[in-house]
Amino acid sequence: MTTLTAGAILLALMLLLLAGGVWIAMTLAICGWVGQAFLTSSEPGLNLFSAFWESNASWELAALPLFIWMGEILFRTKLSEEMFRGLAPWLNRVPGRLFHTTILGCGIFGSVSGSSxxxxxxxxxxxxxxxxxxxxDERIAMGSLATAGTLGILIPPSITMVVYAVAADASIIRIFLAGFLPGLLLMALFSGYIGWWSLRHRDRMPPPEPTTTLVDKLKLSRNLLPCAALIVFVCWSLVAGWATATExxxxxxxxxxxxxAWSGSLxxxxxxxxLAGAARTSCMIMFILAGAAFLTKTMAFTGIPRELAEWVDSLHLSPYxxxxxxxxxxLVLGTALDGISMIVLTAAVVMPMIQKAGFDLVWFGIFVILLVEIAEVTPPVxxxxxxxxxxxxxxxNRIARAALPFFGCLVACIVLITVFPAIVTIVPDLLMGQAR
Incomplete structure (x- = not known):
């Protein structure tokens, strides 16, 4: 059986199981089991155990349930409502109004968590x-969150950036610095679309908040300050090197x-x-991570990513x-693999091609991370x-359709950094010189 046929069988099985309502994590694990049991000579039971353990036994992953618990506390103690009350007067005249909080929140929080x-x-x-x-409008809110959530791996620090730097033997600091401008560009594209949509669909926007004076705005901003101070403190602790992401x-x-406790809402x-909400969400995400890790092992055993990369190399294409x-x-790999696996499984073949074509490895790192972001919102995985x-x-699938316009913003960002590579390279070049 050819590698291409094996890949088609696994994709068809995955679509069938998802359509049948099987849990997402179970679907990924079943596809991984079938692939190893019938398409390779490996032992699926042993690999299932190791994949589930390795995917969750991680110090870095400990940050995930903690950040989710932080969000649950802000939500259940009404601190988030106070934050929105503080933001509303300032965004009242901006097209899209409070929709922009999803983009801004994901951008700021993404710089702290490093996780999509x-x-x-x-x-x-x-x-x-x-x-x-x-x-x-719930559709726009869900679409913006699905895509803006990917800012967690583009705005440094990012685990995916570290993995790429190690795989490409590139400077981690330069790649971190290279992510800032593309991250801001992507946030601007997302917010630009929200503003354009709100002007075209005024009937689907809620009525504006009552007009307030500057003094009233400042008074209401007192509701914003506690949460803003917390976010700034967490961000600064990481940037200043006082603490790791988990800390x-x-x-x-x-x-x-x-x-x-201070506000009296605890x-x-x-x-x-x-605690219960954080446990449910964390277990759901970790279960999906474990299933994806097992499917990734199957993909590695079948050799599908490697053969795709070798096929591209055999075409002897021009740089662009x-x-x-x-x-x-x-994009094809993104329908079945997580981003880190895409990078690790293709690095050995793709990196020499990129260097031979004359592309900067730091630029290509941001390019790949943007493709990984697209994979995060591409069905079925x-x-x-x-x-x-x-x-x-x-x-x-409904969430994916809601994310389509923002998906277009991701594509536009890829086009812009390809046409104007200085968007990626100017910050590391200015701050670190031309040394590679």
């Missing part, structure tokens, strides 16, 4: 109920509990509910034709789609 799943889950927990209560997550939980029922082909290859599906009860 944690960013998507935490900001969704805080913003979705409040936006829905105020009458904002920052712990600081965030302690800070959220302190703010809730109670035993709210604390119990926040090579880039266009790699986009197609990574769009991880952010699964996170929102489990949090909202909406079908992942």
């Amino acid at each position: 799943a944690a960013t998507c889950a935490t900001i969704a927990k805080v913003s979705l109920p409040e936006l829905k209560r105020r009458g904002y 920052c997550a712990a600081y965030g939980v302690v800070g959220a509990l302190a703010l809730a 109670s035993w029922p709210s604390l119990r509910d926040s 034709a090579l880039i266009a082909t790699l986009v197609a290859v990574y 769009g991880f952010n789609l699964f996170v929102l599906q489990n949090m909202t009860g909406q079908d992942s």
Whole structure:
């Protein structure tokens, strides 16, 4: 059986199971088991155990439930409502108004968590109920969260960036610095689309908040300051090197509990509910991670990623034709693999091609991470789609359709950094010189 046929069988099985309503994590694990049992000579039982253990036994992953718990505390103690009350007067005249809080929140939180799943889950927990209560269009809110959540892996620090730097033997610091401008560009594209949509669909926007004076705005901003101070503190702790991402997550939980107690909204029922909510969401995400890790092992054993990369190399394409082909290859891989696995499984073949074509490895790192972001919202294995599906009860395909316009913003960002590579390279070049 050819590698291409094996890949088609696994994809068809995955679509069949998802259509039949099988749990997402179970679908991934079943596909991995079938692939190893019938398409390879490996032992699926042993690999299932090791994949589930390795995917969850991680110190870095400890930040995930902590950040989710922080979001649950902010949500259940009404601190998030206070934050929105503080933001509303300032955004009242901006097209899109409070929709922009999802983009801004994901951008800021993504710089702290370094995780797409944690960013998507935490900001969704805080913003979705409040936006829905105020009458904002749920479809746009879900679409913006699915895609803006991916900012967690583009705005440094990012685990995916570290993995790429190691695989490509590139400078981690340069790749971190290279992510800032593309991250801001992507946030601007997302917010630009929201503004354009709100101007075209005024009838689907809630009525504006009552006009307030500058003094009233400043008074209401007191509601914004506690949460803003917590976010700034967590961000600065990481940027200044005072703490790791996991330690920052712990600081965030302690800070959220302190703010809730100070505001008088912390109670035993709210604390119990926040713990239960964080446990449910964290277990859901970790179960999906484990299933994806097992499927990734199967893909490695079948050799599908390697053969795709070798096929591209055999075409002897021009530099930009090579880039266009790699986009197609990574998008195909993104339907069945997580981002880190895509990078690890293709690095050995792709990196020499990129260097031979004359592309900067730092630029290519940001290029690949943007493709990984697209994979996070591409069915059938769009991880952010699964996170929102489990949090909202909406079908992942409906969320994917809601994310389509923002998907276009991701594509536009890839085109812009390809046409103007200085968007990626100017910051590391200015701050670190031309040394590679």
